[in-house]
Amino acid sequence: MPLLITAVALVGLLAALDLLLTVGVIKRLRDHADLISDKANADAPVPLDIGEEVGNFSVTSADDEELTLADLDGETLVAFFSPNCTPCKEKLPLFTEYARHFPGGPRQVLAVIAGGAEGGGRFAETLRPVARVVREDYNGEVGAAFQAKAYPTLLLVGREPDGRVVVRDNQVDVTAGLPLAA
Template identity: 35%
Template structure:
């Protein structure tokens, strides 16, 4: 009988130590989660700020011409792909950002077939000039697009001011 009591006490102490270690691991995981949340996202595939746009000339869905010379005021550009699930998820975020931040000019580049881009064009409304072109088209090459979705702030001198993977991180000032 005394052996049984010693065994039960030993198992109880062992379980208590295991519980303490588990709680310590959980606390450390929470600390690391907070640290990771505070870290800025890495953007290795996005073009660096200060990069000038390449030359291009395309026709938007509304019939207007968009070229390098069209950047006469700060412009927000959203880049989407019709076959990208993240692009469909970020579309409402982009339209809400445009309505809230009210940038001077807003362009959207949608890569893919024109028939597949109708959802994007309809969701963005009249406030956004939409350009639809195949992957690797002239506007996409000028922006040096390498990931979808991407969001850019382009200055009035056609130089990229900021490139982000989320529209809310763009440093946009409201129009007057």
């Protein structure tokens, strides 16, 4: 009987030690995951910086309209979405409402849907009433012109007096309120 009590006590101590070590490993994994997440966010690609010139592009919109860099005149809101990204799905309704009130209407809003056809049709139908919509691959012409590598990317561009189209804001916040009407 004393041998059985000793064995049970030893198993109990081993189980408690195992539980303590498991809790320690879980805490370390969480800390490690936070470090990886912070590094990933710090290394996230950014589009063109404020004041940088937009590259040339020539594409056909979802409405079969030819669009080039020359078609961006005045202040233009440009957005890049991917139907495969969760933040894009969350930001789409906010962007749509923001774009609905953007000065100049749909002619001053360009929405680019990057990636495969899966879900892109729903995005296009949601955006069509408020923007000129372009669907392209992830490495498409418009994405390359704006150096958009992360989604969603929201930019405000405008034409300089010398005719160049430059980025005025590369982190448009559609949650901060609606744009002022012209």
